[in-house]
Amino acid sequence: MSALPQTFIDWFNGQGWDIHPHQSDMFDRKDAAALVLIAPTGGGKTLAGFLPTLVELADGAHKGLHTIYVSPLKALAADIRRNLTRPVQEMDLPIRIEDRTGDTSYTQKRRQRVDPPHILLTTPESLSLLTSYEDAPRMFAGVSRIIVDEIHALSESKRGDQLMLAISRLQAMAPNLRRVGLSATVDDPDAIGRELAPSCTACDIIHADPGPAPNISMLVTDTPPPWAGGGAKYAIPAVLEQVKKHKTTLIFHNTRAQAEIFFHNLWLENTDDLPIGIHHGSLSRDQREAVETAMTQGALRAVVCTGSLDLGIDWGDVDLVIQVGAPKNVKRLVQRIGRANHRYNAPSKAMLVPANRFEVIECQAAIDAALAGDLDETRKNSGPRDVLCQHILIRACAGPFDENDLLAEIRSVGAYADLTRAEFDDCLDFVATGGYALRAYDKWQRLMRRPDGQWQLRDPRSAARIRMNIGTIQDTDTLKVRMRGAGKPLGEVEEGFASTLTAGDTFLIGGKIVRYQGIRDLVVEVTKSASQTPKVATFNGTKFATSTQLSDRILSMFAMGEWPDLPAHTADWLALQSEVSKLPERDRILVETFPHDSRHYTCVYGFAGRNAQQTLGLILSQRMEQAGLDPLGFVSTDYATLLWGLEPVTDPHALLRPDGLRDGLDEWLAGNMVMKRTFRTAANIAMLTERNSPGNRKSGKQVTFSSDILYDTLLRYDPDHLMMRITRVEAMQGLVDFSRIEDMLTRTGGAIDHVALDRLPPLAAPLLLEVGKIPVLGSGRDRLEAEKAAELMQKAGVKTQ
Amino acid sequence: MTTHIFTFCETELTALPSGGLWIAADQTLIVSDLHLCKSERFARKGRALLPPYETRDTLTRLDQDLTDLAPARVICLGDSFDDVEAIEHMGDAEKLWLARMQAGREWIWIAGNHDAGPVELGGEYVAETRVGNLTFRHIAEETTEAGEVSGHYHPKHAITGAPRPCFVYDDRRLIMPAYGTYTGGIPATKDPIRPLFDQRAFAVVTGRLCLAVPL
Structure with a gap:
């Protein structure tokens, strides 16, 4: 020593x-x-x-x-x-x-x-x-x-x-x-x-010594949380009370949009003018730094924030962490709790604020799991090949290389230790020639082999393009937002959101309500607004799935029949669900059908985990399409799959029959949005498509086209191309083996409880707000478009055939 | 697959799901912005190596429209090729394919900003042309006589879901969607497309169904 x-x-x-x-x-x-x-x-x-x-x-x-x-x-x-x-x-x-x-x-x-x-x-x-x-x-x-x-x-x-x-x-x-x-x-x-x-x-x-057990509780409020919704506005007076009682409070949210709304509502009720700031990844660097500095100086009593503060920035005297919305994942909860009492050997203090009644149950399950030290396991695809393709290009930028040396280096990485020569050659071939069945690029290879056998960039200028696109984080295109006439940007919004705005629309950013004026030089120009009801800016909302072990705890909680540990309002709500419908049970499938907002909904509770429920959504939407029920979309959580369409499901037994599950499914899957979204990410990482290129923003949008087109083209002409194989592997990670769905349906063998209701049942309400909805691209959408078009033409006073 | 029939400057036109435009009275098919050989140009410029199948895909769709309609005349409304050099690098099979499609009919190439130069392929090469009371050019002029048909802008429009390529027209002019496989688009409701049209204008969205909506 x-x-x-x-x-x-x-x-x-x-x-x-x-x-x-x-x-x-x-x-x-x-x-x-x-x-x-x-x-x-x-x-x-x-x-x-x-x-x-x-x-x-x-x-x-x-x-x-x-x-x-x-x-x-x-x-x-x-x-x-x-x-x-x-x-x-x-x-x-x-x-x-x-x-x-x-x-x-x-x-x-x-x-x-x-x-x-x-x-x-x-x-x-x-x-x-x-x-x-x-x-x-x-x-x-x-x-x-x-x-x-x-x-x-x-x-x-x-x-x-x-x-x-x-x-x-x-x-x-x-x-x-x-x-x-x-x-x-x-x-x-x-x-x-x-x-x-x-x-x-x-x-x-x-x-290291893990330190004393944290002190976690649910924040109990006088007003019960709503049946559905994600804003937790009801809890604001109680949250302000807690902020007053503590030195410094961090108020975590799962998404940036939720943080913005909460911050806005918080200030409407902050009559004592407590100094409270906001911090998330879409705010400008200046704004984030101002909050960080104020925080280090102890000038703020609370900060409304997102995952951007999950990790260990040392901000001294935080003595309370409030998590708004169910934490969805125990590990994340434990890390957030750790932000309170950033001193060794003092217990951290945390409070959970459920945004709706279902989240009360989720929060309780998460608290139990965190106290039991029951952390979720992380599952991940080992050695992703899109990242490998990018790595080969980065290596090529640094100068000529020998493929054997590079392979040896790559295999020294744990995740790539088992990479075969053939798999490596595939990636190298893709990077060098495009790797297409049609060898079209002999003249214009991206990498070429020199007489000494080493590989180098054909065109050294392409190094600049490659460097601009390094990284695996998939940002959606964003535009900066700036006050008209003032220099500093307020933050960023997604381009897709900006394109829905027309002059005069209002939205929230950095806790301010602003009025949209127009887009100039790719900057969204806004002015101050006195409006009280802003639209909501969308940020790339991260999909949070509840871990499977939490859903197991929830199912056990349902089975109890009475719920002394839960707040009375939530216990009443569960009682209401069992009265108007049923509570889901182990080894049975609960199907609720109901009309809502001029659509027909079907909710299938399988408690099979998100991947299995997602796969089930794909299978059921295909069967609905075949049955002429015109499905429009579905969304899956760990507990349930919610599908909606233009026609009602009347026979769930037929929909859930275990035989013939795979008929026509490959084709359905290939055309599905799940695959296209996965392809988009893989194509970006492997640098088949470029997120950034010199001057592409100036020359206008008609030069760029969606990666969906590349996917469709490869599907038709080169379905076994490396990018398609990567896409299938990656998409399958978010799905499960069909055999597991067959097992589930066979095991429950007809143990299907169908409840047809005339309105939204209590337990299904929160599902309507889930992010990660998958549109079904079938005849339902055609019908919807045709109806909408006819309606618009009629309004415009035009006769249509 | 359904088409949409509408009247523009006293001429009956058919919007095709493919993005082509059919004038039945003159047995004329118009397609715009084919952008053939785009992947080849990308590769040549040291950009990504895109799937090299878009020329084949575009020609397959064009061939299908020709089979269905048997037009006496075809007008390619400019930007038929992604650049002039791309024509030299076009594969022999594709050149032959194009020649076969041209056989037995009048074929007019309109000059575009991407392919502003004579085309060494069969057919006539012009800056603009007239059929009946319609004028065909690549880029819409700021002020125009009634009956202008152009391309260039790749308009797109969404009715309820994702935006799709569309035709846009009012009483005086019509802008066509891009026909080529590797083409993006800009919203018809935004600059620079929207200001070219009157208050009262329409979009005909292409795809499995051709649907008309007020813009």
Whole structure:
């Protein structure tokens, strides 16, 4: 064991701190090739990660880059820079620390490549971009450590796969690179270790003391929550009471739109003028920074926020976390709770605010699970090939490469350890020639093989295009919003939303109601508005699915028959559901049919998990189409599938018969929106389509066309193309084996309870608000369009045949 | 598949689900903005390697319309090719296919902004042409006599669901949807399309059904 230098011991003593056991463990094992620390929020995780770096740099002997720190959030990089600068200055260490994210200025970025700091704080995308430059080997030659913060969050998505591929490149340029991962509490720490460590290398895992159990409760209000709805407006007086009682409160929401509405309503009732801010990813950088600064200075009593504050930015004195809306996922709840009392060894305090009555049940199930330490498992496709295609292009930007060297590097990444030669060749062929059955691009290959066998970009200018499109995050196109005449943008809205606005329409952004004036130079111009009833801006709403284990707890709760643990209003509501209809039971299928808003709805409760319910939705919509019921769409949750169409379902037994499930299903599935949406993402990541290209916004929209067209074309002429195979694999992740649906239908064998109602039943009401609706593109839509067209023509006074 | 028959400047026109326009009285088929060989141009310019099947797909649809209607005259309303160089790189099979479709009928290429140059393929190459009381050119002129038919803007319109390519017309002019497979579009209700039309204008949305709605 190497001892901590005296300077550091003195500094710790000067702070009145003891070194935590996990911090000294991390220091002792600093030479490990891969090391993961699992610690709760506030456990001094960052310092534990950086301590070896600071010690190794203390003598000033190291030249150039020593440690790269990667975090999923730009804001986190800036925050860590502030936190690290303090000990470095106080101990007078000769260490230069800089951050580099999408927000860093062009000159700063250029200088960093020529003269890198000792510690570089960055994001996965910026790191991939750095590896794509020809001078990357010079910049990274001396790198000794890479620290991946919040690795649990990254490992849930393709950003994690891309990061690990980038690290494999770093390792090739800096063979002695050591890898460190910092993670919140997860269900399977070994899985994180396998992702971080080079394949065939064991990963040490250090567990910090998890700290005392959190204090979680449901916020009980005088007014009961509504039957349906997501705004939680009813709870605002109670939330304001809690804000008054605490020093600083974080009020989390599941979506940006919900946060905006809640913030707006909160201010209408904030008669004491408590300083309350708003923070989410669609606000401008200036606005976010202003809130962050006010927060650090303790000037705010509360912040209404979204996932943008999920991760460990250290904001001092938060003593209460309020979660509005059911948390849908226990792990996320636990992480959010950890934001309160950001000090080790003090219990965190959290309150859940259900937005409607069904969420009361979900919230109760989540509280039980969080207290039992029952975390959801993360399931993910291993080694996604669209990310691999992008990685090959990034590698090509940095200069000529040997395919065997690259394959060896890729296989060193845990998720790609089992990649076959044929799978790799497929991706390389796609990147180089397009990989089409029709070999059309011999003359215009993207990559070409040189006489020495190495691969390089045919046209070196394409490197700029590739660099512009690095990343796996799928942003929908957004437009900046600006007050007319004022310089600074207020934030962003989705282009699709902007296109629905006409002059005079109002909407909410950054808690302000604004009036739409027009779009100029791709900026939405607005003016102040005194309207009280704004339209709602849509942001790319993340789909939150309840984890399967929560739905199991809910089914058990239903079976109890009486509910002393639930607030009286919710118990009454469940009683009402069992009176007018039924409560769903295990091993039976409940089908409710009812008219609502001039559509016929069918709700099928299978409690089979979202993937199975989604698959069921595809099967049932196909059968409805065949039966001439003109289905229009469906939406699935973990509990139920809700379908709607122009004709009522009268015989659910026939709809749910277990035989002939697969008849015509392949064709139906191929034409479905689920596939097209999946294809769009894969095509973007594999860079078949470009999100950004030089000047494409200026030249107007007619040059771009939807990826749906490419999907339809490939389906017709080249159905086995790599992109189609990737799409099928990825789409199937969101679905389940049809055999499981057959099993479910066979097992329940006719145990179907059909309840036909004349209005919306209590339990189905919240489903109407679910996001992630899948349109059914069939004869129902044609009929609807024809009827609408006739109606519009009649209104215009035109006779139609 | 249903068509939509409407009257424009005293001429009876049929909007086809494919995006083509049929003048029964003159046995004339008009198609606009085919953008043939777009994927080839993308690749040549160092952009993405798109599925190289759109020329085949566009020609298949055109061939189907020719089989169904047997027109005496075909007018391609400009931007038939994604650029002039693309014509050189067009495959022999596709050139032959085009020649076969041209056989036995009058074929007029109107110059577009993408393909402003003579076409080394059969047919006549002109800046604009007239049939009956209609004038055909690629880009709508700011002020025009009644009866102008043009393309260029790739108009789209949504009735209840997703936007689809559409015809737009008022008493004086008509703008056609893009026929080519790899073509996007701009909303007919927005700049620069909407200001070209009177207050009272109509869209005929194409697709499985051709449906007319007020714009």
